[in-house]
Amino acid sequence: MAYDLYYWPMIPGRGEYPRLVLEAAGVAYRDVARLPESEGGGIAAMQAFIGGKTGHLPPFAPPFLVDGDLVVSQAAEICILVGERHGLAPKGEAERLFARSIALTTADLVAEAHDVHHPLGVGLYYEDQTDAARERALGFREERLPKFLGWYERILTRNPAGSGYLVGDAMSYADLGVFQTMAGLRYAFPRRMKTLAPDYPRIAALVERVAAAPRIAAYLASDRRMAFNEDGIFRHYPELDAD
Amino acid sequence: MAYDLYYWPMIPGRGEYPRLVLEAAGVAYRDVARLPESEGGGIAAMQAFIGGKTGHLPPFAPPFLVDGDLVVSQAAEICILVGERHGLAPKGEAERLFARSIALTTADLVAEAHDVHHPLGVGLYYEDQTDAARERALGFREERLPKFLGWYERILTRNPAGSGYLVGDAMSYADLGVFQTMAGLRYAFPRRMKTLAPDYPRIAALVERVAAAPRIAAYLASDRRMAFNEDGIFRHYPELDAD
Numbered sequence: 001m002a003y004d005l006y007y008w009p010m011i012p013g014r015g016e017y018p019r020l021v022l023e024a025a026g027v028a029y030r031d032v033a034r035l036p037e038s039e040g041g042g043i044a045a046m047q048a049f050i051g052g053k054t055g056h057l058p059p060f061a062p063p064f065l066v067d068g069d070l071v072v073s074q075a076a077e078i079c080i081l082v083g084e085r086h087g088l089a090p091k092g093e094a095e096r097l098f099a100r101s102i103a104l105t106t107a108d109l110v111a112e113a114h115d116v117h118h119p120l121g122v123g124l125y126y127e128d129q130t131d132a133a134r135e136r137a138l139g140f141r142e143e144r145l146p147k148f149l150g151w152y153e154r155i156l157t158r159n160p161a162g163s164g165y166l167v168g169d170a171m172s173y174a175d176l177g178v179f180q181t182m183a184g185l186r187y188a189f190p191r192r193m194k195t196l197a198p199d200y201p202r203i204a205a206l207v208e209r210v211a212a213a214p215r216i217a218a219y220l221a222s223d224r225r226m227a228f229n230e231d232g233i234f235r236h237y238p239e240l241d242a243d
Numbered sequence: 244m245a246y247d248l249y250y251w252p253m254i255p256g257r258g259e260y261p262r263l264v265l266e267a268a269g270v271a272y273r274d275v276a277r278l279p280e281s282e283g284g285g286i287a288a289m290q291a292f293i294g295g296k297t298g299h300l301p302p303f304a305p306p307f308l309v310d311g312d313l314v315v316s317q318a319a320e321i322c323i324l325v326g327e328r329h330g331l332a333p334k335g336e337a338e339r340l341f342a343r344s345i346a347l348t349t350a351d352l353v354a355e356a357h358d359v360h361h362p363l364g365v366g367l368y369y370e371d372q373t374d375a376a377r378e379r380a381l382g383f384r385e386e387r388l389p390k391f392l393g394w395y396e397r398i399l400t401r402n403p404a405g406s407g408y409l410v411g412d413a414m415s416y417a418d419l420g421v422f423q424t425m426a427g428l429r430y431a432f433p434r435r436m437k438t439l440a441p442d443y444p445r446i447a448a449l450v451e452r453v454a455a456a457p458r459i460a461a462y463l464a465s466d467r468r469m470a471f472n473e474d475g476i477f478r479h480y481p482e483l484d485a486d
Binding site for chain 2: 052057058059060061064069070071072073076077081093094095097098100101104105108111115119120121122123124132135136138139140143144154155158167
């Protein structure tokens with residue numbers, strides 16, 4: 001089985017969430033839009049898919065994953081599918097469903113982190129909405145971030161398995177999602193995240209443990225791992241950060 | 244089997260999405276926060292759950308659904324679970340996964356509809372962000388709405404089953420989600436939705452068909468169905484609407 005993952009090639013963005021699950025699962029996949037056009041890759045291949053020109057059920061937007069006739073879009077849903085298929089999801093039903101809820105809640109946090117720099121609209125440049133972004137960033141740093149991080153810390157603390165993972169006794173796609181989100185938040189809001197760090201020791205330990213997992217460590221050291229940048233979801237604009 | 248659904252009792256909001264699936268499935272459920280405290284209901288019962296005082300895995304926010312030891316949060320995930328369990332989801336794997344993607348994409352549209360009136364932050368009053376809301380509403384009406392509606396119309400047109408439903412040959416939770424979202428959009432943006440209507444005849448036909456499904460028709464006529472209001476996700480602020 002070989003998966004085709006489609007996402008914008010210039011940013012980690014939401015594509016990085018399924019990419020991490022594929023890497024951690026050790027399954028073969030093609031990162032189609034990052035391949036040369038001569039190999040059937042590039043953005044044009046992705047657009048053809050979204051435009052419905054391939055005969056598949058057309059996804060709304062990247063990222064999406066193709067496996068033969070199957071198409072799955074929405075980053076969280078791809079993570080759930082790959083995680084549940086390839087041993088990166090809890091086995092018990094209650095834990096399996098809770099992992100799904102965690103992934104979707106993380107997707108909400110990611111959307112809010114994006115809206116910090118685009119509060120007035122995705123179709124406008126950041127430079128045309130900096131005042132609004134400053135205001136939105138304040139509430140995000142002071143209220144929303146602690147609310148989300150507090151929840152992760154709480155479920156890590158209360159996980160009946162006491163494993164140091166969010167749910168169940170082993171690493172799941174839910175943990176990978178929090179890992180990537182923490183990386184993004186630390187990139188975008190380094191001052192605020194440093195201030196908050198002492199309150200969330202279990203999240204910090206989780207991030208370290210995920211980074212040290214052999215397949216993830218190998219991936220992070222590879223040239224497949226992209227750096228964050230100011231075209232992506234998590235952007236470092238110093239004027240939006242504070243202690 | 245009896246489900247307990249938890250959501251804010253004063254607004255339809257995101258709780259209405261799982262509520263519609265439960266109603267369409269004809270399964271027994273308690274709408275806990277709308278029950279009197281003497282019957283174990285009320286907001287306090289919901290807060291106890293979120294605060295982790297019930298011994299369950301604590302959800303981040305309402306809505307959430309409880310079925311014995313199982314807790315599922317995130318509106319789309321609840322719809323997926325109930326829909327797949329109770330005959331409101333496609334049977335084939337490709338269609339089943341596509342329905343999930345549709346539900347999550349609809350959740351994104353709902354979040355954007357909310358952000359129109361709260362662009363600067365959920366913690367601020369609408370009255371303190373009306374100028375920003377006007378700007379965000381413009382892009383939502385002109386670009387985002389047609390993008391989402393165009394996608395629904397396209398997949399209705401291309402559904403290989405030709406059923407008039409979004410995916411597969413029968414009504415699924417994906418259709419119920421679009422039904423509720425269209426109701427909300429028509430409430431919040433009546434002028435804009437009237438202008439756009441001729442471009443999306445298949446969505447309009449879907450909405451009518453869902454409304455006429457016997458269990459849905461009975462539910463809509465009942466006092467369990469709540470009206471939209473200006474505390475909810477879909478709010479009618481005339482200054483944010485236009486032709």
